[in-house]
Amino acid sequence: MNLTISGVHDLPDLSGVQAVISIRDPEEERPAEVDDLTVPVLDLIFHDTDGSDDLDTLPERWHLEQVEGFLARHLPERLHVHCYAGVSRSTAIATFALACFTPQLTEAQIVAAVRAQRPLATPNELLLRHIDAYAGRHFRRAWKQALRF
Known part of the structure; x- marks a missing residue:
């Protein structure tokens, strides 16, 4: 899967993506660039x-x-995930998406792939706890290890 991650202020050209996961606060609107797409969009509020x-x-x-x-x-072969800043919620959900699509990869490999897309990633800790419990993985540990260096 080809995965891209952004915030709302640095949304890339989304032509060619096959699906979008749009994460936002309850009081925020979906970005117009995402609203105009004709591909499936999952809204997480x-x-x-x-x-x-x-x-x-x-x-x-x-x-x-x-x-x-x-x-x-x-x-989707090309998935885009965004939240407001593209740092916390989107990177946690991108971690989970990669785990769903590539279960053969280790936690460290998935974290490295997300960091390659979003070097300033600091995934939401609460989401990582949910992901670890749901998927039976250890992403909190992998992210802590990766962010130490």
């Missing part, structure tokens, strides 16, 4: 949070189920 604020909309396990189902239905 939750805050970039660690869960400490009672007012936040939290990422949940069912968001991962949505991602897994979306990828299984559309089998």
Whole structure:
């Protein structure tokens, strides 16, 4: 799978992508560039949070189920994932998407692939916890290891 990751302010040319995962806060609108696409778009609506604020909309396990189902239905060879900054939520979901499509890769290989796309990636910790529990993987550890260097 060819994967690209961005924020809303650095969205690449999306012509040629076959599916998009659009992540945003509940009070945000979908970017016009994504709205105008004719490819499948999965909207994930939750805050970039660690869960400490009672007012936040939290990422949940069912968001991962949505991602897994979306990828299984559309089998995109070219997937784009974006959130507001392209650093936290999108990189966590991109990690999960790569794990779904390439289960033979190790956690370290998947993390390296995401970092190659988004060098400033610091995935959302709460999402990584959900991903590890859901997928039976150890991405929190792999990301911590990768970010140490």
